[in-house]
Amino acid sequence: MERPGDDATLETATRVWQGLNTLVADRHNRRKEVADALGMSFSRIRALRRIAPGPLTLRELAQRMSADPPYTTVIVDDLVKRGLAERVAHPVDRRSKLVRLTAEGKAAADRAIAILTVPPDDLLALPREDIEALDRVVSKLLG
Amino acid sequence: MERPGDDATLETATRVWQGLNTLVADRHNRRKEVADALGMSFSRIRALRRIAPGPLTLRELAQRMSADPPYTTVIVDDLVKRGLAERVAHPVDRRSKLVRLTAEGKAAADRAIAILTVPPDDLLALPREDIEALDRVVSKLLG
DNA sequence: TGTAATGATTATAGAGACACAACTACTTTC
DNA sequence: GAAAGTAGTTGTGTCTCTATAATCATTACA
Secondary structure, X not given: OOXXXXXXXXXXXXXXXXXXXXXXXXXXXXXXXXXXXXXXXXXXXXXXXXXXXXXXXXXXXXXXXXXXXXXHHHHHHHHHHOOOEEEEEOOOOOOXXXXXXXXXXXXXXXXXXXXXXXXXXXXXXXXXXXXXXXXHHHHHHHO | OXXXXXXXXXXXXXXXXXXXXXXXXXXXXXXXXXXXXXXXXXXXXXHHHHHOOXXXXXXHHHHXXXXXXXXXXXXXXXXXXXXXXXXXXXXXXXXOEEEEEOHHHXXXXXXXXXXXXXXXXXXXXXXXXXHHHHHHHHHHHHO
């Protein structure tokens, strides 16, 4: 059965989860903003961000984007056409190719990250201890 | 200029915002899950949820979905075709129509809400005081 | 009362996001 | 070294999203 109290915690957690979704997905959703700013669709921006940390094989990129290989090829083709990424030979396996960002691609990724990670005003307006409380718990969740 | 300390707060807030986005948009994104469960695209589910609280004119629905009128008509047509919504005459303005959910539509909306609002395990696993801290701050943000 | 404004719809079209099958080029395995 | 497996690509097609323009019905205004 259930200990008393679990219900209340579940209720609170549900409210929290719903609230977080409203904040992130509805109220401060910046997908369109980034896409407009960089002149490309959001899926391309997602790819840029995954490639940014360092070269990947297409296979790895596909996994991290939950996309199948053909679609991954399409995305990378587009980034290459825009001069943001390039394919380089894999040092060991010649079947494989590594994708990495060009200097221009890195700049684009940085712009995207800048837009996506700037905290919204209402978050910044909170008293510092509230922000720190969030930081503590969110870090724990990301653990 | 800037008082000392603002930088640190900005940095913390940025980390928090980025973390929240990772949690909500990447790690526990349930768009696909709901869409699969209800057999309709996520935009239909968004519409269902907006209509659920009570009848709306198409205009109001369009505004709340940030969609233009023609697309709103398409969405409502689809919901009607699925038997989830119906158009009823506006009591005052005969140009206008109200959209409301059928019993089946309400059931579908409930299923969607159930899937979307169940908190993820890692959130539920937090100590109660952490969940309550989140609740307090998130409620403040939602104003 | 005629003209303008408003709510909704229809028609059309383009862009984006994927999925599936078939194919090429390599690599591994027996 | 032949068969099987793996990485990536190409080709095709479907569904979704969304914008624009034109149209119809109703209401408000002058």
